[in-house]
Amino acid sequence: MKKIKLIIREKNVIFGLLLVIFVVGFFPNIKFNSDSSSHGNVKIENRVAADTITDVAEKETVTINFYDSVNCNSKVQSSETMTVNVGEYVWPVNLGDTADQSLKNVYHMYQIPQIANYTYQSSSHSSPLLVTDNPANNVINLYYKNDKQQSQVTINFFNSENQSSKVQDSETMTVNVGEYVWAVDFGAMTNQSLSNVYHMYQIPQIANYTYQSSSQSTALLVTDNPANNVINLYYKRDKSQVTINYLDSDSGKSISPSKNVDVNVGDYVWIISFANKSTEQFKMGIYWCVAPPITGYSFDHGTPIKVKENPEENVVNLYYNADPLPAKYTFNYEYAKDTPDQSEALPPSQIVEKGDSVSSKLPYGYSISKVVNVDDENESYSSLEEALENQKGSEAKTFRVIVSANKSSLKLTVHEPNGEINIEDFSGLYGATYQLPIEKNLIFNGKIYHAIITITKRDWRMGTSISLAQSPDEIASLLKDNILVGKYDSSVISIDVSYKEEGIVPIPPSDGGDNSSSSTQSSEKTADKTDIEKNNEDKIVSSTTTPPSASKEKESSVEKKKEVEQVHSENKVVPKKEIKVPLAPPTPSFSTAEKVIASPSVTSEINQEAHILKMRIAGAAGLATGTVSAYGILRALKMMIQHFGKLGKF
Structure with a gap:
C-alpha cells in the first residue's frame, strides 16, 4: 500500500483530514463528488481500492417488470433492465419511503418509477435482490394499481359439437372500461388489424382439442356491465x-x-x-x-x-x-303303422344342434305322435322341441319321428218322413273310408219321398265348408246301392239326411175285363195297416160265400208278402219294409151256368148286405190313404152284384 505523507500546515486542515479518514473508514463505498456544484450530494458506487482487486468482476442482467396489481398477467408498461456485477445487491426503492430502509451492504438502489394513471402498490422483493449468474433469477416485479374504472371480462371454452359443455374452466381478466380486448390466435394474425386494441388475449391450446372459432369476430369493447364482457371460444375434440x-x-x-x-x-x-x-x-x-x-x-x-x-x-x-363342438341330433320321419293313407311324402331328415329352432311341415291331416330314440325306445318325447330341450352332453343321437293321422269325428243325422230323428256318431283316422246306409227313396202313407243330403266339414284350421246334394243326379253320385261312401278328411264331419215329398203312389189302371187276378196287385212300398184296415179286410173276407177248395189258390195269392232288405254297415242292419196292396175279394167258385134257385127274399137280403158291404169297404179304402186300391174293391163288388142279380132272375 502506498504511503501517504501528510503535510500539516494548519490545524483546520488536519481536523478535516481526520474526519475524512473516519468517514471513509466507516463507509468505504461513499465518495465525495468534488466535481458536483453541490458538495452536499453523495454518490454511492460499487468501488474498491485498486490495490485490493486484481481481477475484473462478472456482470449479469437484472430485469424489472411492471404489472397490473389486479390482472397480474397484464403489464402496465414495458420492462427495464440493468447490468450489475454478480454478487452485488439491487434494491428497488421508493425515495419517499427510504427513512426506514437500511442501506447496509446495498450497492445499487433502483428508484421505483411513477407511471401515469397508475399508483405503485408493491414489489415481489421485500429485501434486496442478490444478483446471480442466472438471468432468470434476477427478476424484480413491481405492481401498480390502475386509477381508471375497470370491469371484468370472462373468456369461456366450449365444445363446438356440444355447446352446452365446457372443455375447461372459464378465465377472467380485469380491463379498463372503454378499452378493447381481442382474443387472438397468433398463428393466424396476418389479416387481423390491431388498431385500437389495448389487450390481446392469446387463444390457448387445449390438450386433445383444436380451436375452431370465437364469438367475437372483432375486438370486444369493455363496458361497465360484466355480463356484456364475455368472449366464447369454441374447440373441437380431436x-x-x-x-x-x-x-x-x-x-x-x-x-x-x-x-x-x-x-x-x-x-x-x-x-x-x-x-x-x-x-x-x-x-x-x-x-x-x-x-x-x-x-x-x-x-x-x-x-x-x-x-x-x-x-x-x-x-x-x-x-x-x-367352444367345444356341439352334439348333432338327427330326426327321421316315418308314418305310424295304423295310418290309413301313407301316400303323402314326409319331410326329409333333419340334423340339428341343441338350441336350434326346429320345425316340420307335415302333410295336412297329420301330426307328430311321438319322437323316439332309435337306440333306446324308453327315451320318448311328444315333440321335437321337447326332445332337443332334454338333451345333455356331446353324444350324437338319432330319433324316429312318428307321424300319425289326425282323428276325425262324424255325426249322421237322419230326419225320417214320420218326424223321427235318428242320430249316430262315428270316428276314424284321417284318410280312412266310411260307409253309411241311407235310403235314396222312401214311401210313407202312400207318398214318395226323395232324400236330400247336406255335408258340413270343419277342418283342423277351424275352416268350415258345406256341400248340399238334392237333385237325383247329385244323390246318385253319392249313394251306391243306398250306401254313402266317403273319407274322413276333416276334423269334424256332419251329414244331415232329410226327405222331401215328391208325389203319391200311382194307382194301376183297369184292364176292363173280368179277370180279377190282375185288378188289385201292386208292388209299391206302404206303411203298416191300422187296426181298422185289418178289421175291414176281415169283414170283406167273411162276407163272401165260403169258396170250395179251388178258391184256396186265390186266397193264398192275397196273403201279405213281407220282404226285408238288409243293408249292412259298420254298426247295424237296417230292415226295409214293403207293404203290398190287398187284393180284391175272390169271385164265386161256382159256375154261372149252374142253375141256383133263390127266393126273392134271399136276393133282396143279398143285395142289402152287398150295399152295406160296399159302403164299409169304401170307408175302409179311404182310411188306407191310398195304400189299398179302392178301385179294385169297387170293381169286385160290382161283379158280385151283377152275378147275384143274374141269380135272382132264375
Missing part, C-alpha cells in the same frame, strides 16, 4: 381411429373381420361382454367397446387402451376361446 381385432386365444388368428371406430383422443376404450353400453360416453371420457358374440366362440378377455393421436398405436385385441 378424434383418432381405433382398430378392434377379434382373435383366437390359442392361435392368435383372426376369427372375424376387424372393425374401425373413431374415438376421442385421450379417452379410454373399455371392453365389456354385454350390450348395455354401446355409445361414446363423452363426460366420462370412456368409449365402451362391446365384445360381440361369435358363433363357435366365447369371449375371454381384452385390454383397455388410452386413445392417442397416432391411429397405428390405437389397437384393441379381443380374445375368444373356441
Whole structure:
C-alpha cells in the first residue's frame, strides 16, 4: 500500500483530514463528488481500492417488470433492465419511503418509477435482490394499481359439437372500461388489424382439442356491465381411429373381420361382454367397446387402451376361446303303422344342434305322435322341441319321428218322413273310408219321398265348408246301392239326411175285363195297416160265400208278402219294409151256368148286405190313404152284384 505523507500546515486542515479518514473508514463505498456544484450530494458506487482487486468482476442482467396489481398477467408498461456485477445487491426503492430502509451492504438502489394513471402498490422483493449468474433469477416485479374504472371480462371454452359443455374452466381478466380486448390466435394474425386494441388475449391450446372459432369476430369493447364482457371460444375434440381385432386365444388368428371406430383422443376404450353400453360416453371420457358374440366362440378377455393421436398405436385385441363342438341330433320321419293313407311324402331328415329352432311341415291331416330314440325306445318325447330341450352332453343321437293321422269325428243325422230323428256318431283316422246306409227313396202313407243330403266339414284350421246334394243326379253320385261312401278328411264331419215329398203312389189302371187276378196287385212300398184296415179286410173276407177248395189258390195269392232288405254297415242292419196292396175279394167258385134257385127274399137280403158291404169297404179304402186300391174293391163288388142279380132272375 502506498504511503501517504501528510503535510500539516494548519490545524483546520488536519481536523478535516481526520474526519475524512473516519468517514471513509466507516463507509468505504461513499465518495465525495468534488466535481458536483453541490458538495452536499453523495454518490454511492460499487468501488474498491485498486490495490485490493486484481481481477475484473462478472456482470449479469437484472430485469424489472411492471404489472397490473389486479390482472397480474397484464403489464402496465414495458420492462427495464440493468447490468450489475454478480454478487452485488439491487434494491428497488421508493425515495419517499427510504427513512426506514437500511442501506447496509446495498450497492445499487433502483428508484421505483411513477407511471401515469397508475399508483405503485408493491414489489415481489421485500429485501434486496442478490444478483446471480442466472438471468432468470434476477427478476424484480413491481405492481401498480390502475386509477381508471375497470370491469371484468370472462373468456369461456366450449365444445363446438356440444355447446352446452365446457372443455375447461372459464378465465377472467380485469380491463379498463372503454378499452378493447381481442382474443387472438397468433398463428393466424396476418389479416387481423390491431388498431385500437389495448389487450390481446392469446387463444390457448387445449390438450386433445383444436380451436375452431370465437364469438367475437372483432375486438370486444369493455363496458361497465360484466355480463356484456364475455368472449366464447369454441374447440373441437380431436378424434383418432381405433382398430378392434377379434382373435383366437390359442392361435392368435383372426376369427372375424376387424372393425374401425373413431374415438376421442385421450379417452379410454373399455371392453365389456354385454350390450348395455354401446355409445361414446363423452363426460366420462370412456368409449365402451362391446365384445360381440361369435358363433363357435366365447369371449375371454381384452385390454383397455388410452386413445392417442397416432391411429397405428390405437389397437384393441379381443380374445375368444373356441367352444367345444356341439352334439348333432338327427330326426327321421316315418308314418305310424295304423295310418290309413301313407301316400303323402314326409319331410326329409333333419340334423340339428341343441338350441336350434326346429320345425316340420307335415302333410295336412297329420301330426307328430311321438319322437323316439332309435337306440333306446324308453327315451320318448311328444315333440321335437321337447326332445332337443332334454338333451345333455356331446353324444350324437338319432330319433324316429312318428307321424300319425289326425282323428276325425262324424255325426249322421237322419230326419225320417214320420218326424223321427235318428242320430249316430262315428270316428276314424284321417284318410280312412266310411260307409253309411241311407235310403235314396222312401214311401210313407202312400207318398214318395226323395232324400236330400247336406255335408258340413270343419277342418283342423277351424275352416268350415258345406256341400248340399238334392237333385237325383247329385244323390246318385253319392249313394251306391243306398250306401254313402266317403273319407274322413276333416276334423269334424256332419251329414244331415232329410226327405222331401215328391208325389203319391200311382194307382194301376183297369184292364176292363173280368179277370180279377190282375185288378188289385201292386208292388209299391206302404206303411203298416191300422187296426181298422185289418178289421175291414176281415169283414170283406167273411162276407163272401165260403169258396170250395179251388178258391184256396186265390186266397193264398192275397196273403201279405213281407220282404226285408238288409243293408249292412259298420254298426247295424237296417230292415226295409214293403207293404203290398190287398187284393180284391175272390169271385164265386161256382159256375154261372149252374142253375141256383133263390127266393126273392134271399136276393133282396143279398143285395142289402152287398150295399152295406160296399159302403164299409169304401170307408175302409179311404182310411188306407191310398195304400189299398179302392178301385179294385169297387170293381169286385160290382161283379158280385151283377152275378147275384143274374141269380135272382132264375
